[in-house]
Amino acid sequence: MRRQMMAIYSYLLLWLGVYLGVELSAFDPNTPHLQLFGGLFAINIVFYLMIRFGLSDRLRDPSLTVAQMVVGVAFITVILYFARELRGAMLSIYFMVMTFGVFALSRRQMVLMALFTMVCFTLLEFYDWHESPETVLFTYLFGHWLILLLELAWFVYIGGYIHNLQVRVREQRESLKDAHDRLTAIAVRDDLTGLYNRRHFLERLDEELALSDRKNTALHLAIIDLDHFKQVNDRYGHQAGDEVLRRFADIAQATLRRSDLLARYGGEEFVVLFPQSSGEECMAALERLRRQIAGQRYEFAPDLSTTFSAGLVDYRRGETAAQLGKRADMALYEAKGAGRNQVVHNS
Incomplete structure (x- = not known):
């Protein structure tokens, strides 16, 4: 022109x-x-x-x-x-x-x-x-x-x-x-799984907390930990452990909503932020994900069955990100203490 x-x-x-x-x-x-x-x-x-x-x-x-x-x-x-x-x-x-x-x-x-x-x-x-x-x-x-x-x-x-x-x-x-x-992706993505990394998740968490306070909408946080993951690395090797982590990430992305914020928090630990969802909806999504993960089979170890434990909590108005994360951690420890391979919901 x-x-x-x-x-x-x-x-x-x-x-x-x-x-x-x-x-x-x-x-x-x-x-x-x-x-x-x-x-x-x-x-x-x-x-x-x-x-x-x-x-x-x-x-x-x-x-x-x-x-x-x-x-x-x-x-x-x-x-x-x-x-x-x-x-x-x-x-x-x-x-x-x-x-x-x-x-x-x-x-x-x-x-x-x-x-x-x-x-x-x-x-x-x-x-x-x-x-x-x-x-x-x-x-x-x-x-x-x-x-x-x-x-x-x-x-x-x-x-x-x-x-x-x-x-x-x-x-x-x-x-x-x-x-x-590529640099932008590295700054916000985990190299192994392609999920958001911890740093980006914490930045988004603060934004979602402020948004929830301003609009008075529901918000839930779940912390997920793969059960006995260290044994997978020790018995089958780190490449097998990487495959388990990638498989979990792929299934979780396909199972959860696009609006749910999924990230790798570190090691075998993942976090999910559920905006504008009820506790029942979050529990249903996590249970559906848990069943799918438990049903996975791996070529390198046909006898291997992976499970996870998760702690889910509701956001309380005025609560800080650290306080919310601490309560989610406590719910996760309850799930592990109760025998693992389950989701504990504490409001």
């Missing part, structure tokens, strides 16, 4: 120059500038509407840069026909069009546009020589042709260099974005 508006602005300046040239007799007085520029602006309005309303999105060149440059080169060639006396000086106008391609076209496309420009100008020169050979100096025509060729070759070289710089900058920007995303 910005390039399109720049093109229209450039054509307005060119129209002003042509109008002054006609008035000062530097152009052919019969130059139909009103018709020429009227048609040019009509074409550019079509381009503008196609881009503005997304009609060009299906094309290989959604910005219509190539189409706009083709129209611009053809139009400037027609203008040069009426500016025979100033043709040498006005060759630079071609580069006004070529500039639009520097930041959008590849070197191959720039070469093709340069060839198209040379073809248009060659046809113009040939037409002049054919129509009035007695008034046209061949060396004069060839000089213009050679100057344009050399300048276009230089322009293609510089344009390709700029395009390559753009590609490298774009790749570096994407690389930096990927690195930033």
